[in-house]
Amino acid sequence: MTTLRLVYGANQSQREHAIKTQINPALFTMALLEGSAVSNAPLDSLASIKVVRMAPGCPCCSGNLTMRVMLNRALKEKPDLVFLSLANPLHLTSIRDFLQEDQYSGRLDLGFDLDCGAVN
Numbered sequence: 329m330t331t332l333r334l335v336y337g338a339n340q341s342q343r344e345h346a347i348k349t350q351i352n353p354a355l356f357t358m359a360l361l362e363g364s365a366v367s368n369a370p371l372d373s374l375a376s377i378k379v380v381r382m383a384p385g386c387p388c389c390s391g392n393l394t395m396r397v398m399l400n401r402a403l404k405e406k407p408d409l410v411f412l413s414l415a416n417p418l419h420l421t422s423i424r425d426f427l428q429e430d431q432y433s434g435r436l437d438l439g440f441d442l443d444c445g446a447v448n
Contacts, residue, residue: 329434329435329436329437330403330406330407330408330409330410330435330436330437331408331409331410331436331437331438331439332409332410332411332412332427332436332437332438332439333350333409333410333411333412333438333439333440333441333442334412334414334420334423334424334438334441334442335347335411335412335413335414335441335442335444336413336414336415336416336417336420336441336442336443336444337417337443337444337445337446337447338444338445338446338447339447340361340363340413340415341368341369341370342444342445343361343413343442343444344359344361344369344370344371344413345370346442346444347359347370347371347377347411347413347442348370348371348374350411350442351374351376351377352409353376355407355408355409356378356405356406356407356408356409357376357377357378357407357408357409357410357411358377358378358379358380358402358405358407358409358410358411359371359377359378359379359380359410359411359413360380360382360395360398360399360402360410360411360412360413361379361380361381361382361413362381362382362383362384362413362414362415363381363382363384363415378405378407380398380401380402382394382395382398384415392423392426395412395423395426396426399412403435403436409439411442415447416447417443417447420441424438
């Protein structure tokens with residue numbers, strides 16, 4: 329089973345730094361990041377994590393199609409841990425509900441969130 333951790337708050341660079349501190353090289357880890365790369369992106373130079381960047385936009389409000397496709401692709405690779413970084417934490421409840429749907433039952437375990445602080 330894959331553990332999924334939601335990462336939200338602050339800005340993209342700070343969310344990536346928070347993810348970087350949580351990486352365990354013994355685990356196959358992926359990061360699904362909402363938005364385009366920032367200059368000197370903290371995760372892009374690491375070999376111990378696979379980074380996938382998604383188009384920006386609330387995954388809950390956009391019908392979650394982008395998130396669903398990217399997450400399903402990621403799960404086919406059978407990672408131990410997936411970080412899902414969100415630019416806007418306003419709809420965390422809806423996103424958690426989506427991640428607990430039947431299609432992810434037995435495939436995902438929601439780990440603890442990484443709250444990176446106020447969005448700036």
